[in-house]
Amino acid sequence: ETGVTQTPRHLVMGMTNKKSLKCEQHLGHNAMYWYKQSAKKPLELMFVYSLEERVENNSVPSRFSPECPNSSHLFLHLHTLQPEDSALYLCASSQVGSSNTGELFFGEGSRLTVL
Amino acid sequence: GDSVTQMEGPVTLSEEAFLTINCTYTATGYPSLFWYVQYPGEGLQLLLKATKADDKGSNKGFEATYRKETTSFHLEKGSVQVSDSAVYFCALSSSGGYNKLIFGAGTRLAVHP
Numbered sequence: 001e002t003g004v005t006q007t008p009r010h011l012v013m014g015m016t017n018k019k020s021l022k023c024e025q026h027l028g029h030n031a032m033y034w035y036k037q038s039a040k041k042p043l044e045l046m047f048v049y050s051l052e053e054r055v056e057n058n059s060v061p062s063r064f065s066p067e068c069p070n071s072s073h074l075f076l077h078l079h080t081l082q083p084e085d086s087a088l089y090l091c092a093s094s095q096v097g098s099s100n101t102g103e104l105f106f107g108e109g110s111r112l113t114v115l
Numbered sequence: 116g117d118s119v120t121q122m123e124g125p126v127t128l129s130e131e132a133f134l135t136i137n138c139t140y141t142a143t144g145y146p147s148l149f150w151y152v153q154y155p156g157e158g159l160q161l162l163l164k165a166t167k168a169d170d171k172g173s174n175k176g177f178e179a180t181y182r183k184e185t186t187s188f189h190l191e192k193g194s195v196q197v198s199d200s201a202v203y204f205c206a207l208s209s210s211g212g213y214n215k216l217i218f219g220a221g222t223r224l225a226v227h228p
Contacts, residue, residue, distance in 0.1 A: 004158075031213045042119075043204070043218040050213045090158055094214040102147045102166060104214055106158035 002026055004107035006091050012113045015081060021110045023074040023091030031096045032074040033104060034066060037088040049074060050096055081114045088112075117142040117209045121219035124202075128195055128226050136190040136222045138179075138205035146207040148172075148181055148188040149216065153202045162190075162203070195226045 004025045013019050025032060034046040048056035049068040063085075065077040074091055088111050092104040122137040140148065147166045151159040163172030168183035177192045188205060205219040 006158075040220075042220045045215065045217075048213055048215065055213060056215070092159075096213045100214065102208055102214060103149060103161045103164060104159075104216055106151075106160070108156075108158040 004091055004093055004105055006089075006107035006110050008110060009108065010111045010113075012115065013078070013081065014115050015083070017081075018077070018079040020078065021076040021089055021091075021112070023076075023107055025072055025074075025091075025093035025105070027093055027095075027105060029093040029095045029105070030071050031094045032068060032071075033092040033094070034074065034076055035090040035092065035106075037090055037109070039087075043090070047076075078112070081112075083114050086112055086114045117146070117207060117217050119205050119207055119217055119219035121203075121205050121222050123220070124223040126222060126224045128224070130197055130226055130228050131194045132226075134190070134192040134195045134199075134224070136203055136205075136224070138188045138190065138219060140186050140188065140205075140207050142186075142207055142209070145183075146209065148179070149206040149208070150177070150179055150188070150190050151204040151206060151218075153204065153221070155201070159204060195224070197226050197228055200224055200226045 007022045031050040036044045047066040067075040088109045090109045091107045118141045149164045150162040152162045163174040165172040165181035171180045179190045202221045204221045206216045209215045
């Protein structure tokens with residue numbers, strides 16, 4: 001495996017379900033990010049973990065719960081979602097600190113549909 | 116706060132036409148600027164970047180120059196191909212200890228044979 005991998009690629013869930021999105025990065029980075037991509041809206045930064053600590057939480061509803069057990073893995077736990085939460089959820093990673101090149105490296109995304 | 120504005124799409128071109136996608140930004144300080152591309156069904160890939168004023172980023176025939184005086188980072192390509200059909204995102208790195216990127220809304224490009 002190389003780069004940033006996300007699973008599942010597609011997920012359909014009801015509003016009362018609980019599910020999780022998983023992200024794994026194989027780049028040796030120390031920061032990971034969740035972005036939400038909705039139709040006709042700019043990408044929205046949801047959460048940032050730097051050195052395994054959450055450093056940003058952009059007023060995201062509590063029905064989204066992130067978890068970063070180590071620098072290579074990031075989860076987004078989902079519960080009691082709403083239909084408007086249907087979107088493409090993108091995970092990204094980067095290196096912060098002295099060897100920071102500035103850019104983010106993205107996975108292919110998890111397409112979530114909430115019925 | 117920091118923001119990025121891109122020209123609205125879709126942009127429809129014939130193969131071998133010249134491409135320009137406009138991007139302007141508002142930021143405090145001196146951000147790095149990026150163009151990302153998203154092909155259908157995929158995530159975002161870095162296309163090119165520039166880290167300081169007057170820098171030119173280039174990759175795969177695409178170019179963009181960091182213009183501080185006009186706060187712009189327009190994407191250009193001299194001769195587009197059908198395979199360039201995708202959504203293009205302009206972004207800037209906001210201040211902070213991590214790479215907080217702020218994205219424009221994206222511009223869809225469709226190239227026809």
